[in-house]
Amino acid sequence: MSSFNKILEASAKHPPAEGVKYQYGTAGFRMKADVLDSVVFRCGLVASLRSRSLGGKTIGVMITASHNPPVDNGVKLVDPTGEMLIASWEAYATEMANAKTDQELVELYKALAAKNRIDLSTPTHVVFARDTRASGSRLAACLNDALVACEAGITDYKILTTPQLHYIVRCINTKGTDEEYGEPTEKGYYEKLSSAFKLAMKNKKSSGALTVDCANGVGGPKLLELIKYLPPKDESLDIKVVNDNVHNPDSLNVECGADFVKTSQRAPPSSKAGPIDRCCSLDGDADRIVYYFTDKRGVFHLLDGDRIAALAAAFLADLSRQSGLADILKIGVVQTAYANGASTKYIEKDLRLAVRCTPTGVKYLHHEATNFDIGVYFEANGHGTVIFSDYARKNIASHEPKSPAQQDALEILQALTQLINQAVGDALSDMLLVEVVLAHKGWGPEEWLGIYNDLPNRLVRVVVTDRNVFVAEDAERRLVTPKGAQPAIDEAVKKVRQGRSFARASGTEDAVRVYAEAETRAEADDLANKVAAIVK
Ligand code: NG1
Ligand code: ZN
Numbered sequence: 392m393s394s395f396n397k398i399l400e401a402s403a404k405h406p407p408a409e410g411v412k413y414q415y416g417t418a419g420f421r422m423k424a425d426v427l428d429s430v431v432f433r434c435g436l437v438a439s440l441r442s443r444s445l446g447g448k449t450i451g452v453m454i455t456a457s458h459n460p461p462v463d464n465g466v467k468l469v470d471p472t473g474e475m476l477i478a479s480w481e482a483y484a485t486e487m488a489n490a491k492t493d494q495e496l497v498e499l500y501k502a503l504a505a506k507n508r509i510d511l512s513t514p515t516h517v518v519f520a521r522d523t524r525a526s527g528s529r530l531a532a533c534l535n536d537a538l539v540a541c542e543a544g545i546t547d548y549k550i551l552t553t554p555q556l557h558y559i560v561r562c563i564n565t566k567g568t569d570e571e572y573g574e575p576t577e578k579g580y581y582e583k584l585s586s587a588f589k590l591a592m593k594n595k596k597s598s599g600a601l602t603v604d605c606a607n608g609v610g611g612p613k614l615l616e617l618i619k620y621l622p623p624k625d626e627s628l629d630i631k632v633v634n635d636n637v638h639n640p641d642s643l644n645v646e647c648g649a650d651f652v653k654t655s656q657r658a659p660p661s662s663k664a665g666p667i668d669r670c671c672s673l674d675g676d677a678d679r680i681v682y683y684f685t686d687k688r689g690v691f692h693l694l695d696g697d698r699i700a701a702l703a704a705a706f707l708a709d710l711s712r713q714s715g716l717a718d719i720l721k722i723g724v725v726q727t728a729y730a731n732g733a734s735t736k737y738i739e740k741d742l743r744l745a746v747r748c749t750p751t752g753v754k755y756l757h758h759e760a761t762n763f764d765i766g767v768y769f770e771a772n773g774h775g776t777v778i779f780s781d782y783a784r785k786n787i788a789s790h791e792p793k794s795p796a797q798q799d800a801l802e803i804l805q806a807l808t809q810l811i812n813q814a815v816g817d818a819l820s821d822m823l824l825v826e827v828v829l830a831h832k833g834w835g836p837e838e839w840l841g842i843y844n845d846l847p848n849r850l851v852r853v854v855v856t857d858r859n860v861f862v863a864e865d866a867e868r869r870l871v872t873p874k875g876a877q878p879a880i881d882e883a884v885k886k887v888r889q890g891r892s893f894a895r896a897s898g899t900e901d902a903v904r905v906y907a908e909a910e911t912r913a914e915a916d917d918l919a920n921k922v923a924a925i926v927k
Contacts, residue, residue, distance in 0.1 A: 394511065394540070394541060394542055395497050395500075395501070397539075397540040397541070397542075398436065398493075398496070398497055398500065398537075398540045398541060399493050399494070399497055400540070401432070401536045401537060401539070401540035402429075402432065402433075402493040402496055402497070402537075402540075403493050404536065405428045405429045405432040405533050405536065405537075406429060407429035407430075407488075407489075407490075407491070408425075408426035408429070411426050412489065413430055413485065413488035413489055414485055414488075415476075415481040415482075415484040415485045415488070416898050416899055417751070417752040417754075417898040417899055418457060418465065418467060418899060419453075419465050419466050419467025419468065419476075420434070420465055420466050420467070420484075420488065421456050421457075421459060421463060421464075421465035421899065422463060422464075422465070423462055423463055423464075424456075424462060424463060424464035424524065424525075424526035424530070425462075425526075427464055427465070427466065427526070427530055428529070428530065428533045429488070429533075430466060430488045431454065431466045431530045431531075431533045431534050431537075432533040432534065432536060432537045433484075433487045433488050433490070433496065433537065434452055434466045434468060434484060434487075434488075434534065434537075435452065435517070435533075435534045435535070435536070435537025435538045435541070435543075436487060436496075436500055436537050436540075436541055437468065437480065437483060437484045437487055438450045438451075438452050438468055438517045438538075438543075439515045439517055439537075439538060439541045439542075439543040440483075440500070440503055440504060440507070440509055440541075441468065441470075441476070441480055442515040442516055442517055442543065443504075443509045443510065443511065443513040443515045444507045444509045445471060446513060447513050447514045447515055447516060448471040448516075448564050449471060449516040449517070449518055449560055449563040449564050450468060450469065450470065450471065450516070450517050450518075450560070451468065451469030451473075451517070451518050451519065451520075451556050451557065451559070451560040452466060452467075452468055452469070452517060452518075452519040452534055453466070453467050453468075453469060453519070453520055453521070453551075453553050453556050453557075453676075454466050454519065454520070454521035454522070454524075454527050454530050454531055454534070455467075455521065455522040455524070455527075455553055455609075455675065455676040456522075456524065456675070457522075457553070457674055457675050457676045457678070457679075458606070458644050458648060458649065458650035458651075458674040458675050458679070459644070459675070460643075460644065460645075461524060461525070461640050461641050461642075461643045461644070461645070463524075464524050464526045464527065464530060466530070466534075468480070468484065469556060469557050469560045470560075471560065471561075471564040472560075472561060472564070472814065473557040473558060473560045473561030473564075473572075473813070473814025473815060474557075474754070474757060474814060474815065475753070475754045475757075475815070478754075483503055486499060487499055487500070487503075500541075514544060515541075515542075515543045515544055516543070516544040516545075516546070516563070517538050517543045517544070517545055517546075518545075518546045518547075518548060518556070518559060518560060518563070519531065519534055519545075519546075519547055519548065519556075520547075520548040520549060520550065520551035520555070520556045520559075521549070521550060521551075522550065522552075522553075522608060522609040522675060522676045523550060523608055523609045523612075523637040523640060523643065524640055524643065525640040527550075531547065535547065548577070550609055550612075551577065551609070551613070552609050552610055552613050552676055552677035552678065552817075552818070552819070553676040553677065553678045553815070554677065554678050554812050554814070554815050554816065554817030554818070554819070554820065555577060555580050555613065557812070557814040557815040557817075558572070558573065558580050558812060558814060558817075559575045559576070559577075559580070560814070561813070561814045562574060562575035562579065563575045572813070572814075577613075577616075581616060581617050581619075581620040582620060583809060584617065584620070584810060584819065584820060584823060585617065585620035585621050585622075586809070587806045587807070587809035587810035587823075588621060588622075588806075588810055588823045588826075588827065589621075589622055589627075590802065590803075590805070590806035590809075591803050591806035591807055591810055591823075591827045592622075592627055592628075592827055592830055593799070593802070593803065593831075594626075595627075595830040595831060596626065596627055596628075596830065597627065597628045597629065597826055597829065597830045598830075598833070598835060599629075599667075599668065599669060599835070600624075600629040600630070600631050600668070600669075601628065601629065601630050601631070601669050601670070601671065601822075601826065602631045602633055602662070602664050602668060602669070602670040602671075603630055603631065603632055603633065603670075603671055603672075603673065603822070604633050604634045604647050604648065604652075604659055604662070604670065604671070604672040604673065605632060605633070605634050605635045605648075605673050605677075606634060606643065606644050606647050606648025606649065606650075606651075606672065606673055606674055606675050607634050607635065607636045607637060607639070607642040607643045607644070607645070607647060607648075608637065608643050608644065608648070608673070608674070608675035608676065608677065609637065609675070609676060609677060610635075610673035610674075610675075610676075610677035610818060610819070611632060611634070611635025611636070611637055612635065612637060613677065613819065614630070614632055614635070614673075614677075614819060615632055615635065617819060618630055618632075628826050628830075633661070633662070633663075634647040634648070634659060634661065643675055644674070644675045646659055646660055646661070647659035647661065647672065648672050648673065648674050648675060649672040649673055649674040649679045649680055649681045649772070649773050649818070650674055650679070650772070651672070652672045652681055652683060652693065653681050653693065653695060653771075653772050653773065656691065656693060657691050658670065658683060658685065658691060659672070664684070664685065665685075666684075666685055666686060666687045666689070667684055667685075667686065667687065667835060667836065667837060668684060668685075669682065669684055669829075669835065669836050670682065670683050670684060671683070671822055671825075673818040673819075673822075674773075674818070677817070677818040677819060678774060678815065678816050678817060678818055679696075679772060679773040679774045679816065679818055680699070680773045680818035680821050680822055681693060681694065681695050681696065681772070681773040682694035682695075682698070682699070682825065682836065682839075683836075684836040684837075684840075686837065692836070692840050694836060694839055694840060695731075695771050695772070695773060696730075696769035696770050696771045696772055696773040696774065696775055697726065697730045697731050697734035697769065697771050698734070698839065698840075698842075699769055699773065699775070699821060699824075699825060700724050700726065700730075700734070700738070700767050700768070700769035700775060701724075701734050701737055701738055701742070701842060701843070702825065702828050702829075702839060702842070703767050703777055703824060703825075703828065704722065704724050704738055704742055704744055704767045705742055705842070706827075706828040706831070706832070707722055707765055707767065707777065707804075707807070708722055708742055708744060709800075710800045710801075710803055710804045710807075711765070711804065712800075713796060713797065713799075713800035714787075714790065714792065714797050714798075714800035714801040714804055715790065715792065715793060715797045715801075716786060716787065716790055716801075716804070719764075719786060720764040720765055720783055720786070720787075721745075721763050721764045721765075722744055722745075722763060722764065722765040722766075722767070723744060723745040723746070723747060723760070723762070723763035723765075723766055723767070724738050724744055724745070724746050724747075724766075724767045724768070725746075725747045725748075725749060725756045725759045725760045725766060725767070725768035726746060726747070726748055726749075726756075726768070726769070726770075726771075727748065727749060727750065727751050727755075727756065727770055727771070727866070727867070728748060728751075728866060728867050728868045728893055728895075728906065729751070729770065729771045729772075729850075729906055730748075730771055731771065731845045731846055731848060731908065732846050732889065732891055732908055733843045733844055733845050733846050734843060734845075736843070737842060737843040741842075741843075745763070747759050747762075748866040748868070749866050750863075750866055750867045751770070751867060751895070751898060752898060753768070753770065753774050753775065753815070753816060756768035756769075756770065756775065757776075757778070757815075760777075760778050761778065761780065763780070764779070764780045764782055764783035765777060765778075765779055765780075765783055766778045766780075769816075773818075773821075774816045775816045775821070776811055776812050776813070776815065776816045776817060776820070776821065777807075777811045777824070778811075778813055779808050779811075779813065783808075784808055787801070787804050787805055787808055788805065788808075803827075803831070807824070807827070810823055810824060810827070811824055846889060846908040846909065846910065846915070847908065847909060847910070847911060847912040847914075847915040848906065848907065848908035848909075848915050849906070849907050849908075849915050849916050849918075849919035850904060850905070850906050850919075851904070851905040851906075851907075851919045851920070851922075851923045852897075852900070852902045852903075852904055852905075853894075853902060853903045853904070853905055853923045853926055853927055854901075854902050855902065855903050855926065855927065858896040858897065858901060858902060858903055859896065860872055860873050861873070861876075861894065861895060861896040861903050861926070862896075863893075863895045863896070867893065867895040868893045869893065870893075870894060870895075870926075876894070876925055876926060879925045880892055880893070880894065880922050880925055883918060883921040883922055883925070884918065886918075887909040887910070887914040887915075887917070887918050888909060888910035888911070888914060889908070889909055889910040890907070890908070890909045890910075890914065890918055891907070891908050891909075892905065892906060892907035892908070892918050892919065892922045893905075893906055893922075894906075894922055894923075894925070894926045903926050905919055905922045905923045905926065906919070907919035907922055
């Protein structure tokens, strides 16, 4: 049977749901799991084409819906560097997902191959994994059917965190090159992180335990595994794992996890942490993390992605100075418009580092961060990482320290280039990074909170008739259309102290999001309501 006929036959077993329009969004396809079979199947075809278009490089497919409810699922593709799929191919994935018939699908498959001059006999390799959702194994089987039909090389990594799959894709594609990233196995991931963590800690011991809420998702079992590779808790870092129940998939992200904590601005109700206890929460696929604590008066404090970026940037700037590399390494921070204005001010004025703003979506932040030698990027919601340019990596690796103090700082910097996931934001790697910084500074969460005072802010979700009329510019900080909206927002902003506000169409939900910040809580709330009324 020809490979086209095999695809036709296999596709017939995975018909699309009727009347559903699919779109590859900021985080891939994401919706109710029961309408995703055909989409995941078709993503298999796209992944094999993408792999063949790059001469057989390995492509990843991750089945997850991150912080969404348990009934949802999703699928996203990973490019050979371990970064997210490039935008032009997102459009191909959307076209394939929306093909009405099996025949139309095969015609599209042929057309894409022709358009991109893909030789369909090129060997191909697709690796995939899933989070702990109940629908994951069914969807993985749909994906496998597609890969078999188009004669792809397949490796099923079963259950992994999203960043672990990105790590593996990067390892496979760099194996045997100068850029070799690590062993392409789950064990290789733990070994790389744990040995870098040991080197970066330099025998420092963290003060008090860290409680990690794993959102009852894949981060739980994976963190427990990672702990086995870390130094004994009484010598280094004591991690208490909570909300790691993956046997009841219905509990995933429910009243716990990074998104719950960030959105509701409180600890998971199940939390047993005491005053000043350092806590953090991962999201459902462990690519996002936020820290928090409750002070002695019982007031909850969030240490979000902006704080992680500020802490990491400050530490990296110190290390590059102390190691004698400050003159040659350009360090910068990339944020979105959702970053609290106080964090931007702290990074620019106190740390004297460059800050850039990009549209929402980590692929934009990641891309912008590549313009620095050390690019720190985080979304306020806790998704981000630090990337080192080739130039930075080479200089950090080969620099000759001129004193024991320089040597000390250099060794920590060298370890951080190994500890921090270079492919994508990674909650487990980010957590170890934060722990290294806090241990070296001798800080608890209060000192970290004290680096700046957040401006009171409010995020409002506004349901509109058609979000597509909301076209933004200037890294989504200003609306071009509807006409008249931006001048009205400017007027409202002028009336409050330290006011800043913007409205933009969500890339993941059918709504417009309004963000406002100001000197006081009352002014921030009032500004958010006024701007929401303008866009409604
Ligand atoms: P949208 O729905 O486009 O605002 C949300 C988050 C992003 C990002 C994406 C992908 C906010 C305000 N927006 O995007 O930061 O994480 O989801 O998951 O948190
Ligand atoms: Zn996630």
